[in-house]
Amino acid sequence: MFRTRKEIVFVILAGIFITNAVVAELIGGKLIQIGPFVMSIGILPWPIVFLTTDLINEYFGEKGVKKLSFITACLIAYAFLILFMAVTIPAAKGISPVNDDQFQAVFGQSMWIIVGSLIAFMASQLIDVWIFWFFKNRTGEKKIWLRATGSTVISQLFDSFIVLGIAFWLPGKIDFDTFISSGLIGYTFKLAIAILLTPAIYLGHHLIKKYLDEDPAHKG
Numbered sequence: 001m002f003r004t005r006k007e008i009v010f011v012i013l014a015g016i017f018i019t020n021a022v023v024a025e026l027i028g029g030k031l032i033q034i035g036p037f038v039m040s041i042g043i044l045p046w047p048i049v050f051l052t053t054d055l056i057n058e059y060f061g062e063k064g065v066k067k068l069s070f071i072t073a074c075l076i077a078y079a080f081l082i083l084f085m086a087v088t089i090p091a092a093k094g095i096s097p098v099n100d101d102q103f104q105a106v107f108g109q110s111m112w113i114i115v116g117s118l119i120a121f122m123a124s125q126l127i128d129v130w131i132f133w134f135f136k137n138r139t140g141e142k143k144i145w146l147r148a149t150g151s152t153v154i155s156q157l158f159d160s161f162i163v164l165g166i167a168f169w170l171p172g173k174i175d176f177d178t179f180i181s182s183g184l185i186g187y188t189f190k191l192a193i194a195i196l197l198t199p200a201i202y203l204g205h206h207l208i209k210k211y212l213d214e215d216p217a218h219k220g
Contacts, residue, residue: 005212010060014068017052020045021072022079025117029109037185047193050156053125054148055204057132059212069125073118080114083107116166124159131155148201152194160187 002008028042056065087108091100128151135147161183169179 005214006059009208009211010056010064013052013056017049017056017068018072018075020048020052021121022076024049025076025121026079026083026107028113028117029106034189037189038182039186039189043186043189043193046190047197050152050194051197051200051204053128054132054151054201055208057129057136057147057151058144058205059208062129062133065125065129069122069129073122076118076121077114080109083109112171113163113167116163116168119166120159120163123162124155127158128152128155144202144205145198149194149198152197153191156190156194157187160184160190 002011024042024045027044028040030041031038032041053065056068087100087104091098091103093099131151131154132147135143135150139146161179164174164179164183164186168174168182169176174182
């Protein structure tokens with residue numbers, strides 16, 4: 001373990017990927033407003049998930065991303081299980097600085113949101129992997145921006161509508177028109193972020209490649 005720099009890079013990227021994916025799910029219940037647009041604060045960590053997904057795809061392949069995505073989905077489910085237990089255990093009255101209603105309001109997400117989040121996460125990750133390698137198999141080492149941004153643009157289209165559809169439209173919390181407009185708004189912001197992240201993806205590729213090229217085990 002940790003005998004090569006490539007192993008260290010994978011552990012670091014996996015840690016960043018898992019942390020941001022879990023945090024995004026936990027904070028997703030808070031809505032923010034940017035101008036006339038309303039969206040979940042959970043959108044904040046997702047650009048880092050996009051970035052690490054592309055870097056793991058590039059250096060550890062399709063199997064690396066798929067395995068990490070399944071592990072992350074299990075960890076998200078585990079986090080929600082712990083939160084469910086924490087919500088059901090009553091707070092110490094008169095002692096706890098956070099009462100049951102406050103804790104429930106922040107962490108007591110409905111089962112629909114949990115199910116929608118997990119399905120959307122796995123679907124978008126598997127689609128991202130497929131699109132990434134579709135482009136890479138045709139362009140080789142060229143056009144990093146195409147496979148990185150292209151895979152994110154397409155996968156997040158599905159992610160935006162799956163989570164809204166399962167968590168809010170199917171249970172009847174929003175009508176179809178709101179479902180479509182909210183999905184398009186969220187997707188537009190994710191699309192803009194994906195485009196803005198393109199220089200960061202090139203920088204990440206440069207730093208990892210330089211780091212690995214200096215490793216004797218990698219050269220051999």
